[in-house]
């Protein structure tokens with residue numbers, strides 16, 4: 001199996017899993033893995049498909065700008081995947097349209113503060129003492145503008161980005177680590193939404 005076919009199979013498997021969780025409704029969401037760094041090359045899911053039905057062939061190789069270097073139409077958000085991979089050094093980037101991150105960004109538009117929760121360990125942070133602020137940027141259709149906003153708020157210890165009124169990006173060394181981080185972060189965001197008490201002790205009711 002070629003490296004691209006293996007990447008495609010891995011992306012399809014992960015996407016089916018996220019779709020089963022209801023986080024890739026319609027044709028929403030996209031996933032990528034880094035194939036090489038010099039020059040930067042990513043395998044990204046193809047655009048506009050039902051991500052719960054992807055095959056190993058539904059993958060496109062893109063460059064550091066998110067432009068296709070092989071056949072096919074890459075995700076419309078490939079440019080942001082490439083920027084995150086370049087800036088954060090991520091090996092895999094996942095983007096889903098889970099509802100909790102979007103609701104949380106609506107309530108905390110300057111960033112979602114989290115603290116003192118065991119699940120923070122699943123996000124690579126300390127359970128106590130550490131204030132973790134998940135960055136929020138405005139939505140838009142220009143991936144360069146989104147990438148610039150991401151870079152301005154980037155912190156190496158916070159592998160996630162919420163795009164307001166849109167969805168969430170989470171990254172890691174590989175797809176599995178990114179998934180674990182995303183699952184834990186989605187739980188944390190649901191917690192603050194349902195308790196309405198954030199990581200700085202504000203009651204946002």
Ligand SMILES: CSCCC(=O)C(=O)COP(=O)(O)O
Nearest residue numbers: 027028029030047048075076
């Ligand atoms: C209803 S999905 C709108 C586009 C989007 O936000 C998304 O995540 C999927 O885009 P892609 O080009 O990767 O299919």
Ligand SMILES: [Zn+2]
Nearest residue numbers: 028029095167
């Ligand atoms: Zn999206």
